[in-house]
Structure formats: C-alpha cells, structure tokens
Amino acid sequence: MSVFGVGAAIASGGARGTVPFVHPSAPIPVQGPPLGQGVRVALGESGMSVFPLILGGAEFGWNVDLESSHEILDAYVELGGNVVHTADRFAGGRSEHIIGQWMHSRGLRDDIVMAVRVGGHPDNPGLGPVSLVRAVEASLIRLRTDHIDVLYLDATADSTTALEDTLATAEWLVESGKVRALGAIGYTAAQLVEARIFSSAGFPRITVLDVPFNVVRRHEFDNDLRLVAGAQSMAVTPSHALEHGFLAGRQRTRSRGTLSVRGAQIAANLNRRGSRTLRALDSVGSELGVPDAAVAVAWLLSQRLVTAPIVNAYAPEHVEELVQGVGVRLSRAQLADIARAAE
Numbered sequence: 210m211s212v213f214g215v216g217a218a219i220a221s222g223g224a225r226g227t228v229p230f231v232h233p234s235a236p237i238p239v240q241g242p243p244l245g246q247g248v249r250v251a252l253g254e255s256g257m258s259v260f261p262l263i264l265g266g267a268e269f270g271w272n273v274d275l276e277s278s279h280e281i282l283d284a285y286v287e288l289g290g291n292v293v294h295t296a297d298r299f300a301g302g303r304s305e306h307i308i309g310q311w312m313h314s315r316g317l318r319d320d321i322v323m324a325v326r327v328g329g330h331p332d333n334p335g336l337g338p339v340s341l342v343r344a345v346e347a348s349l350i351r352l353r354t355d356h357i358d359v360l361y362l363d364a365t366a367d368s369t370t371a372l373e374d375t376l377a378t379a380e381w382l383v384e385s386g387k388v389r390a391l392g393a394i395g396y397t398a399a400q401l402v403e404a405r406i407f408s409s410a411g412f413p414r415i416t417v418l419d420v421p422f423n424v425v426r427r428h429e430f431d432n433d434l435r436l437v438a439g440a441q442s443m444a445v446t447p448s449h450a451l452e453h454g455f456l457a458g459r460q461r462t463r464s465r466g467t468l469s470v471r472g473a474q475i476a477a478n479l480n481r482r483g484s485r486t487l488r489a490l491d492s493v494g495s496e497l498g499v500p501d502a503a504v505a506v507a508w509l510l511s512q513r514l515v516t517a518p519i520v521n522a523y524a525p526e527h528v529e530e531l532v533q534g535v536g537v538r539l540s541r542a543q544l545a546d547i548a549r550a551a552e
Contacts, residue, residue, distance in 0.1 A: 245532065246289045253444030265519045268521050281527075292324060294324040296363070312354070324392065325360060328341075328364070328365075330344055357388050363394050373407060379391055393415045393418055394448070418434075419445075422509070423505065423508075443514070446517050502534065507537035508539065
C-alpha cells in the first residue's frame with residue numbers, strides 16, 4: 210500500500226492495529242486548524258489580533274435566512290476568519306439574533322471578535338447617553354454575550370449629541386466590561402482630533418475607523434481623514450468594500466459580461482469608471498487566477514492604513530472567493546492598471 214493509502218487508513222482509525230483497504234488514490238483527509246488561523250494582524254491599538262477580512266452581517270435576516278447565514282459564518286471560520294461585524298439596525302436586530310444564536314450553538318464566543326455598530330436602531334436612536342446604553346444592552350441580549358469587542362459609534366445616525374457626552378457614556382461601558390474597544394464611522398477629521406484630546410482627559414480612545422472606501426469610492430477617505438487616522442495609528446476597516454456587490458462582477462449577466470439593470474445603474478453613476486474598473490479587475494483576476502471580488506479585496510489591503518475590509522456575503526462560496534484576496538499581492542503594474550481604470 211502506498212504512503213497515501215496508509216495515511217488515509219490511519220486517519221480513519223483501524224481497529225486493533227489492522228489497516229482497512231484504502232485505494233492508493235484516496236485523498237488524505239485535511240486535519241488540524243485552518244491555515245487562515247495563522248493569518249492575523251493587529252487591530253490598531255485595541256490589543257486584539259484579527260483576520261484581515263471582516264465578515265459583515267448586513268444581509269443576515271434580510272436577504273439571507275438563518276440557516277444560510279449560519280452556513281456562511283461556518284465557512285468563514287473554517288477558512289480562518291475570526292471577526293464578525295453587524296449593526297443593531299441591520300434587519301431590525303435580526304442580524305444580531307442570528308449571529309448570537311450561531312456563536313452560542315457553536316461555542317465560539319471566545320474565538321470571535323464581535324464588532325457592532327450602534328446609533329441607528331429606531332428603538333434606541335442616536336448616541337446620547339440613554340440611547341447608547343440601551344442600544345448596547347439590547348445588542349448584548351440579541352448576541353447572547355456579556356461584551357462587545359469593538360463598538361462602532363455611528364455619527365451618521367446622530368449629528369446633534371455632543372462628542373463629550375458620547376465618550377463619557379462609552380467610558381462607563383468600557384469600565385463596566387460591556388465594551389472592549391471603540392470604533393467610529395461618520396466622524397470628521399476634526400471630530401477625531403477632538404476625541405483624541407478628550408482621551409488625554411481619561412476618556413476611552415477611538416482606535417478603529419470605518420469609512421466607506423473602495424477602488425471606485427475613494428473621496429470619502431479624503432486627505433484630512435486619512436492623515437488623522439494615520440497620525441492616531443487607527444485601524445481602518447472600510448465598509449462597502451465591493452460597492453454593493455458591483456466590484457464582484459455579480460450584477461452582470463452571463464452573456465459576455467453585460468451589466469444587469471442594477472449594475473448598469475451603478476456604472477452610470479460612476480460615469481463610465483465602473484465598467485472600466487470591472488474590465489481591469491477582470492484582467493488582473495484572469496492573470497492571477499482569482500475572481501474579481503478577491504482582486505477588489507487585495508486592492509484594499511494594498512492601501513496604507515487599511516487593516517481589514519468589511520465584506521458581506523450571500524453564500525458560502527462567496528466567502529471562499531473573498532478570502533482568496535487575503536493571499537493575493539498585487540504588483541505595482543497591476544495596481545497602476547486598476548488605478549487608471551478607476552480614474
């Protein structure tokens with residue numbers, strides 16, 4: 210018997226030293242932890258180490274049912290992922306329910322970095338002291354946990370509450386053990402500077418920044434915001450990494466890459482940049498043997514300050530495509546080609 214056959218037989222467990230017949234061409238069972246578990250990067254100054262691709266739960270409970278959501282989460286963890294992002298407003302809280310049930314049933318809470326955005330739920334709107342505490346408590350219940358690892362404060366949902374009041378409440382949440390680290394979305398560069406000044410007075414620091422950012426949507430991560438994020442050593446976790454799936458090429462029909470109605474609308478809004486960018490992703494993807502989604506993820510990871518993009522998935526196979534982007538290193542020529550197409 211060949212070495213391959215013996216290996217498979219041993220893995221199957223022969224009784225009392227006997228080795229059952231296994232065909233020499235039988236595959237060797239994959240054992241041990243996923244290779245991706247060894248791929249970790251520092252999440253800014255939060256003290257946490259994460260896989261450089263964050264699985265978003267925006268579609269859970271909305272376009273993806275509970276069973277399919279759990280399959281997606283399982284696929285992500287099996288590939289080495291350890292960060293899940295959601296928001297209290299996603300599907301009215303159903304996304305958190307689904308993720309919480311999954312973590313509880315799999316016994317994985319201690320292995321997962323749980324990131325939650327708050328401020329937009331209709332029951333607890335805004336970032337005022339009362340709403341913020343209630344929002345966190347409600348999220349903890351839905352997630353079946355006693356703490357949130359990264360709490361993203363959503364300033365896009367509240368432009369009236371004083372930053373000092375929000376951070377004072379966040380201080381209590383951190384000290385009580387309900388929150389480990391703070392993130393932010395929707396804050397201006399000036400507000401982030403102000404927040405760092407408050408941290409010198411004892412308030413918790415904002416160490417993670419979410420900003421809508423991808424190859425065709427770069428203006429929101431402008432020079433000032435980028436400068437402040439770099440100066441404060443923030444971990445940048447860009448959302449909308451695939452521009453609502455457009456950069457994955459999924460909104461094209463099967464006939465020669467023709468854009469679907471939705472894809473055509475996005476491409477039109479991008480003033481022809483969208484179609485050019487997709488062609489560039491196609492070209493690079495063909496050269497590297499990876500899908501467009503992986504190239505889009507690889508482009509983001511090549512950008513200075515980006516730690517881990519937040520990407521939503523509709524099926525387990527989408528997760529497999531996205532994770533390929535973590536292992537792709539784009540050459541300068543490939544980056545230049547994509548940049549020219551997106552101009």
